[in-house]
Amino acid sequence: MRKNLYINWLRNITAACLAMMIFTTSSMIALAGVEKKSLMGEITVSGQDTNGNAPSVLLNGESAFTGRTFFSNGTITTPEAVTSTVKLGKLGYVALSPNTTLTLSFDEKTISGTLSAGRAKVFNAEGVDVKIQNLADTAVAPMNQAQDDDDDDGGFSNSAVGPVIVFAGIVAAAVILVVINDDEDNDIVVSPRR
Numbered sequence: 001m002r003k004n005l006y007i008n009w010l011r012n013i014t015a016a017c018l019a020m021m022i023f024t025t026s027s028m029i030a031l032a033g034v035e036k037k038s039l040m041g042e043i044t045v046s047g048q049d050t051n052g053n054a055p056s057v058l059l060n061g062e063s064a065f066t067g068r069t070f071f072s073n074g075t076i077t078t079p080e081a082v083t084s085t086v087k088l089g090k091l092g093y094v095a096l097s098p099n100t101t102l103t104l105s106f107d108e109k110t111i112s113g114t115l116s117a118g119r120a121k122v123f124n125a126e127g128v129d130v131k132i133q134n135l136a137d138t139a140v141a142p143m144n145q146a147q148d149d150d151d152d153d154g155g156f157s158n159s160a161v162g163p164v165i166v167f168a169g170i171v172a173a174a175v176i177l178v179v180i181n182d183d184e185d186n187d188i189v190v191s192p193r194r
Contacts, residue, residue, distance in 0.1 A: 014171055021167045039106060041070035041089070047082035047098065055082045057096075075103045078118065092124040102132075 044066045047055045056063045058077040059070065070076070070086050078084050078100045087093045088106055096102060100118025104111070111124055112131040122130045 017167045017170045039072060039089070039091075039108070041093075041104075041106070042087045043068045043070050043076070044085045044087065045082060046084075049082070050080065057082060057084045070104070072105045072107070073103070075101065077101045090125055091128050092122065095121045095123070 043057065043059065043064055045055045045057055045064070046066075049055045054065060056065050057079070058064065058075075059068060060074055064076075076084060076086065076096065078096050078098050080098055082098055084096045084100075085093055086096070086104060088111065091106055091108075091111055094102070094104060094111065097119040100120060101116040102113055102118075102120050103116070104113040106112070109127070110129045110131060111122055112129075114133045115136050117136045119136075120132065122132060124130050
């Protein structure tokens, strides 16, 4: 009876882990499809806020901090003493100086936009065109050497390998627990005296 309890427990744990793994990997696949359809960037902000708060920029008129998602056709403005970088994954990235306003668009082959004020440097990957209209009469420097984005390294966060390893570890631990506790043959049976 004890053995059946462990086997049922093992089946339940295995089924729950399998369901979790399927959900996790299917979510990753679904998100990968969305990412290909609509490209996104990520904002990083550095410098000093005049009020002593965490530095921020304006993204489409709203405060934005490091880690904020940037979609194509967005307008980013950096205040005094604050710089920002818009990472565009494999396309490259755009570095903005303080007091800069840039409307930025991008697709699989082009980084484009309008610089209204300030200075910007575009670090584009090979094969990616840069078309920035400069209304500010300041520097826009395309650099055809984008650095690799470490976020696309295929690690546990972007792969199904992590959930599979976790699932395998849980199942292995459950099997070991059942084998160690499988002492049904060694049970001592005490019967009442007659």
